[in-house]
Amino acid sequence: MITTKQVIEKAETFGANNYCPTKVVFSKAEGVWVTDPEDNIYMDMLSAYSAISHGHRHPKIIKAAKDQMDKVTLTSRAFHNELLGEFYEKLSSLTGKNMILPMNTGSEAVETALKAARRWAVDVKGVEDGKQEIIACKGNFHGRTLSIISMSSEPAYSRGYGPLTPGFKLIDYGNIEQLKKSITKNTAAFIMEPIQGEGGIIIPPENFMSEAKKICDENNVLLIADEVQTGLARTGKMFASELFGVEPDMYILGKALGGGVFPVSAVAADKSILGVFNPGSHGSTFGGNPLGCAIAIEAMNIIVEDNYADMAKEKGEYFMNRLREINNPKIVEVRGYGLLIGMEFNHNVEKLCDELKDVGVLAYETHETVIRFAPPIIITKDEIDWAMERIEKVLGK
Ligand SMILES: *Cc1c(COP(=O)(O)O)cnc(C)c1O
Numbered sequence: 001m002i003t004t005k006q007v008i009e010k011a012e013t014f015g016a017n018n019y020c021p022t023k024v025v026f027s028k029a030e031g032v033w034v035t036d037p038e039d040n041i042y043m044d045m046l047s048a049y050s051a052i053s054h055g056h057r058h059p060k061i062i063k064a065a066k067d068q069m070d071k072v073t074l075t076s077r078a079f080h081n082e083l084l085g086e087f088y089e090k091l092s093s094l095t096g097k098n099m100i101l102p103m104n105t106g107s108e109a110v111e112t113a114l115k116a117a118r119r120w121a122v123d124v125k126g127v128e129d130g131k132q133e134i135i136a137c138k139g140n141f142h143g144r145t146l147s148i149i150s151m152s153s154e155p156a157y158s159r160g161y162g163p164l165t166p167g168f169k170l171i172d173y174g175n176i177e178q179l180k181k182s183i184t185k186n187t188a189a190f191i192m193e194p195i196q197g198e199g200g201i202i203i204p205p206e207n208f209m210s211e212a213k214k215i216c217d218e219n220n221v222l223l224i225a226d227e228v229q230t231g232l233a234r235t236g237k238m239f240a241s242e243l244f245g246v247e248p249d250m251y252i253l254g255k256a257l258g259g260g261v262f263p264v265s266a267v268a269a270d271k272s273i274l275g276v277f278n279p280g281s282h283g284s285t286f287g288g289n290p291l292g293c294a295i296a297i298e299a300m301n302i303i304v305e306d307n308y309a310d311m312a313k314e315k316g317e318y319f320m321n322r323l324r325e326i327n328n329p330k331i332v333e334v335r336g337y338g339l340l341i342g343m344e345f346n347h348n349v350e351k352l353c354d355e356l357k358d359v360g361v362l363a364y365e366t367h368e369t370v371i372r373f374a375p376p377i378i379i380t381k382d383e384i385d386w387a388m389e390r391i392e393k394v395l396g397k
Contacts (some may be wrong), residue, residue, distance in 0.1 A: 105142030201342025
């Protein structure tokens with residue numbers, strides 16, 4: 001039997017050092033529960049940054065995956081597969097957009113949206129190729145590729161990786177005046193997260209997104225909502241943009257779209273935008289593969305049929321209220337929507353997260369001072385109570 005210590009030693013011997021994981025090994029997992037090699041049990045309150053919204057190994061998703069594995073798993077886009085059309089149709093009906101482009105990781109979908117916006121600016125808006133500008137927000141997290149980190153304000157993400165991709169401008173998240181001032185005739189798009197996830201569960205001013213949409217419309221600029229983390233019911237609505245009454249021009253989706261099993265991402269927009277792609281202009285070997293489609297179709301079906309949005313809203317309110325009752329002067333704020341909750345402290349929370357792990361609750365820090373609580377959406381009230389008993393022990397009552 002392999003031990004936690006052996007697993008971690010081997011990983012640290014051969015692995016590049018670009019992560020610093022909590023010292024817990026997942027051997028088995030089901031629903032909200034995780035078991036380590038020594039048979040200790042933990043509750044997963046991170047859900048792989050929202051990718052495990054359905055819980056670990058949702059039986060219907062595992063069945064869809066196994067069934068598809070017995071048929072065909074990969075065709076490449078050189079050929080058709082039976083499920084891609086159904087995947088498009090399903091995601092189109094969820095987003096209300098009539099064109100879908102499938103990729104694998106969230107970063108690839110963000111890259112796809114940036115390319116679409118730049119080409120749209122040239123072909124539709126009439127901007128000279130090479131002059132296109134895209135506006136993003138400070139504190140954003142859109143992924144890790146070279147172009148994406150070129151619009152990041154976080155020095156750790158980009159140090160030593162230059163030369164960076166030009167054509168990006170940054171504004172303060174939530175500052176509508178700066179957005180207005182940053183727009184020029186060459187602006188293709190404004191990209192934002194409706195709630196900043198990695199940035200620390202930051203909620204913008206109530207009317208920011210709707211004002212941004214209005215200004216974008218007035219200036220013929222596309223509003224791109226990166227809903228890789230906030231989308232698909234996590235915040236209590238199918239898309240967090242709905243919290244602010246906004247229908248963006250483009251949705252970027254990922255994480256939970258793959259049902260916690262497989263990387264599946266996509267961009268959804270109308271034909272007037274995504275129609276700028278023609279054969280040869282963009283692609284992905286695995287994007288739209290039948291195994292991913294089978295999994296994503298089932299993942300979307302479950303989200304709709306089981307009404308994950310209401311589940312996240314209801315459980316989120318209960319959980320957040322319980323967290324707010326904790327009496328600890330070092331807590332600055334508990335904030336969030338649905339089951340995307342941040343608890344901000346006036347100090348670094350790394351040690352607290354370790355202590356939570358020791359009592360069986362796996363929560364991860366974001367932005368040093370914030371503990372993120374984002375359990376699977378299937379979490380029950382009893383399971384939240386189980387967690388609260390332990391959270392109260394560590395965070396004080
Ligand atoms: C996680 C995330 C991404 C990147 O997704 P990957 O699958 O890690 O490439 C992009 N945008 C947001 C908002 C995210 O949370």
